[in-house]
Structures are given as structure tokens and as C-alpha cells.
Amino acid sequence: MTRAQFDLWDGNHDGKIQREDIQGEARRVIGAFGESESTARGRAVMSGYEGIWDYLTSQAGGKNALSREQFEKVSENNMNGGSDGWDAVMRPHITAMVQLCDRDGDGKPQRAQFSNWLKVVGAGVDAATVLDRFDTDHDGGLSAEELCEALKTGDGTLEFSLLG
Template identity: 35%
Template sequence: MTITAQDELLDRKFDICFSHADQNRDGVVDASDILTFASRVISAVEEPFASPKSVAMLQVCDDWWRALVAGLDTNGDGRIDPEEYRVGMRRIVGSPEAFDAASRPVATAIWQLCDRDGDGDVTAEEFGKVQAAFGATPENARLAFQRLDLDGDGSLSVNELMIAFRDFYTSTDPETAGNWLFGADFQHGRGA
């Protein structure tokens, strides 16, 4: 199989996503990593853990984990290694329906947590808090926000963020705005 520039681009993105999920950095993703990820996002946005948004985030991440392990854990060990993740994600991004089913609930829960006042828009400050949970520096969060604010109105709609989320995970276009979802590190070959 010939590796194309588009394959390499997607692999870099998948590696970044894997690193976000592998919270304890042991080289595999398991249920505790996903719970830690959810808790980290909730803490970053300063949402009370008993709130409906937090409970929804925890439930969605539990559901997400169950779907990931069922679909990507090919050796049945209850963990997902980087190769299983890449192979499984290639299959998922190849189908818009599969991608939406796998990712939309998690992305929606994250952006609803990010939208602190529930007005449907995310400010630069709100966005920065979620980006911190993903390990982005304040500068990277600022750069990402500027690139993703396509209409220049100073806020990101939850819909704009969902489009960026989809573009980051699925687009093979190196110039898509969604590639800025996690800031400049991705642009400079870092971020995994």
C-alpha cells in the first residue's frame, strides 16, 4: 500500500487525537483514560460535576468508550493501541454517517460545556478553557480561535465548532480551517 500525503496528514491528526485520549500517557487508551478526559474538560470549564452538562459529558464519554472499544479493539484486550486507533479511525472517517455517530455526541457535549451561558456562541475565553484541557497553550488557543472564527464576529457558534471538529478529523486538505482546531502545534508538525 502506497502512503500518500493525505494518508500522512490523517495519521498526524489521528495521532493527536490518540494523545488527547491517552490521558495517562501509557501508550494505550482504556476506559479510565476516557473518564479522565471527560473530567479534565469539565474541570477546565469550571462546571460543577453534578450539573446536567457534566453528567451528560460523562455519560456521552462512557458511551463513546463502549463504541470505541467495540469497533477499534481488534485484539480484544479492552484497550486501544495507536495502530488499532489509526486503522479504526480510517474506517470511521471513510463514512460520514459512521463519523457522525461516533463523534457528534462527544463533540456536542464538549461544545455545550464550553458555551458557559448557553447562548449558542463560544467566546475566546470559553474556547481557551476547553483548549487548555486538550493541552493547548493560551497562544495556541488564541490562534485557533482566530482561524476558526470564519465570519470574524468575535465568537464561535457551536455549529462552527462542529464543522471545524469534522474538518480536523476527516479532511485531507492541509489548508482547511479545521486543522487549526488545536492551534499552531499541528501546523508546525507538533501536537502528538
């Protein structure tokens, strides 16, 4: 996870991330897709964000707030593509985000849906470029599995900011 991710998640800009910051970001993302956190999609996304928070804080010794330095250290050590934390925490989060932005229910956000996702989370990457590179079955969309594998490789083209 990156410096930009910390800045995005530090919702009240106090130099630390707390559970309330993570929940606020989840609510913002959910709302941007016209969902409520009470829907199945909304609950899954909220759970994904909270899962990331719970995992990161457990790896930081149970802290209830993470400074930028703590966040970056714990993220780097525990959330890279080869860690147990990645599969346990990031895969469910990515799956929930894919379901949230997949407005037509086909299991794969298409170019316009994926582009909207990138705008909502402020990823700063081009949807067409990402789709062209990581749509391994060339059907014009990214499944949760395709996206997980692309992010897990640690290729550098996609950053965690893509995830919200």
C-alpha cells in the same frame, strides 16, 4: 484522531487506552471548567467521551483496550468527517464540549472561553486564528454547528485534540 490524542487519553501511560482512561480524561476536562460530572453539562461531556469509546471499541471488534496502532487505525477508518461514525459520535461530543465551555450560556464560546477550552485540552492552536477562520457568521464565537462543520471538512487546521 491523532497520535497526540492517544497520548492524552492514555491516562496511566501503559500503552493502551481503556474505558477508565477515557473517563479520567472526561473528569479532568469537566473539573477544569469548575463543573461536576453530576451536572447536566458534566453528564453530557462524560457521555460524549464514553460514546467515542464505545464506538471505537465496537469498530475494533469489541475490545476492552486499544493499543496505539488499533486506536489510530480505527480512528482513521471510522472517525473522519465523511463517516457515519463522525455524525453519530463526534457531533454530540462537540456539542457537549461547546456547552461546557460556554460559561455565559449564549450557545457560543467567545474568544476567552474558547481560548480556555484550547488550554484545557492541550490543543496547541491559537483561539483567535481558529475563530477568525471558522466563525462563519462573524459574531465572535463558535457555535457547535460551526465547529462541527469546521472539523468535519477535514481541513487539517483543526485537529481532534481540540475536542479533549
